[in-house]
Every structure is written in C-alpha cells, then in structure tokens.
Amino acid sequence: MTENNLEMPAEMKESFLAIGTCPVSTTIGIIGGKWKVIILYLISYDICRFSHIHKLIDGISKKTLAEQLKELENDGIILRKAFPEVPPRVEYSLTAKGLTLRPIIFSMRDWGIKFG
C-alpha cells in the first residue's frame, strides 16, 4: 500500500498518463478546486446543512458554496434533500459513489495531521 504500485508496462506510461486518459486527472476533475474536498470532509462528518457548512468554512461565499454543492450533486457525489418547511431546510449527504471517496479524504486528513 506504500511503495510498489508501479506495475504499469513502461510503453503504456506515456499514453496512460496523458490528460484525458489519466485517472488522476479524472479524480481531480471531480474533487479538484479550492473547496470540494473540505466540503466533502464536513459532509462525511454529518455536517450536512448549508448554513452549518458555510459557517465552518472560513472564506467561502454563499454563492461559491452553492455552486460547488451543485457540481458535486451533478457528479453524483452528494445527495441534496430539501424539506418543504418554513424556514426551509436542506440536508446534504454522501451518495454511494461519494462514500467511495472517503479513503482519499481521510488520507488527506491524516497527512495533514502528520506533516502539516
């Protein structure tokens, strides 16, 4: 799990690593950007309401947060559930696909704890 994941045939490297086929680029396309991993991190801790997320992420505007949440929803990573109440309430949660991102999120958390 640490070292030798280099089983790739040498001749394949070039094309495999090229953007478009590169799996790392695929992942970055989904969770890249300044905020998405943090948003997913909070949601993975069941911090699911818009205002709560907004309060905890210092520096993000409501507009940006709404945009990022919508993108994550469109990519099938999170689920948006609106309750028809007054005042309105919306709760976000990870989908099955979103749950599969947790190893990435937690490995980033762990690295930050150890080496930050």
Next chain:
Amino acid sequence: MTENNLEMPAEMKESFLAIGTCPVSTTIGIIGGKWKVIILYLISYDICRFSHIHKLIDGISKKTLAEQLKELENDGIILRKAFPEVPPRVEYSLTAKGLTLRPIIFSMRDWGIKFG
C-alpha cells in the same frame, strides 16, 4: 480503512474542522490547485525532467509548470537537481516528505480508474 475513522469527540469537531486548524486544508494548501497532484503523479513514476513533464501534461504552460515545481520544492515535497551541462538538464524527485504523499496520489489514481 474504509468506514469508521470518526473517533473525534463531538465537541471538538467545530474547532477542529475550522480552516486553519483543519488538516484537510493543510494538505490542500500543499497539493491543491489544478496541477500539483498530476505533477507529483508523474514524478512518482520517475518522469523527472522538466520538458518531459511539460510534454505529458496537456494544457499547462511552461510558466505555470515552473511555478508549481518551485512551490513544491519550497514546501519540501520535491527535490530539484540541476546538472551543469550544455544543454542544461534538471531532474526532479520526491523527497522523503514527498514520498509520504503517495498514498494520497495512488488513492486518487485508483478512484479515477474505478469510478471515472
């Protein structure tokens, strides 16, 4: 490794997750941005020369690549070794600290393979 890394005391969550103390933000500060993970991914496969990296990452300019490499070097993630030759040659490699990022990089690669 998959599920229950939620051992955090509930009362600590808020302050712990706040930006500045948040370990995920720390990690994003180091490897965030559009290109850094891809750059590290290539270097982890021993693709170490400037021009080679530049060729493989479609869409990145020399200026941006140079900037990102310098930031990674300043953060102690990669090592820059210049050979006093004509034409000049520079090789980048992961430092010990950079090697510790590989679980993150490879988990992102694996996710892209499975769910892209």
Next chain:
DNA sequence: CGGAATCCCTGCTGATACTG
C-alpha cells in the same frame, strides 16, 4: 533545455442585496 520576465486577459471569487 530549463527557465525568467513581460504583457495581457479571462473567469473565479467575494461582497452585497434580494427572494421564497
């Protein structure tokens, strides 16, 4: 070859105000 310097521009982001 591996950058540094310059110019330039787009688009991301935040601030603010408004709505259901």
Next chain:
DNA sequence: CAGTATCAGCAGGGATTCCG
C-alpha cells in the same frame, strides 16, 4: 434558512520573448 442575481476586482494562468 437556503439560496439566486448582479457587479466588480484581482490573481491565476496563457502566449510570447529572451537568456545562461
């Protein structure tokens, strides 16, 4: 509360040129 709408600013990044 959970957004949307609008505007404005600045910095991230590209294109080009030049240098050791």
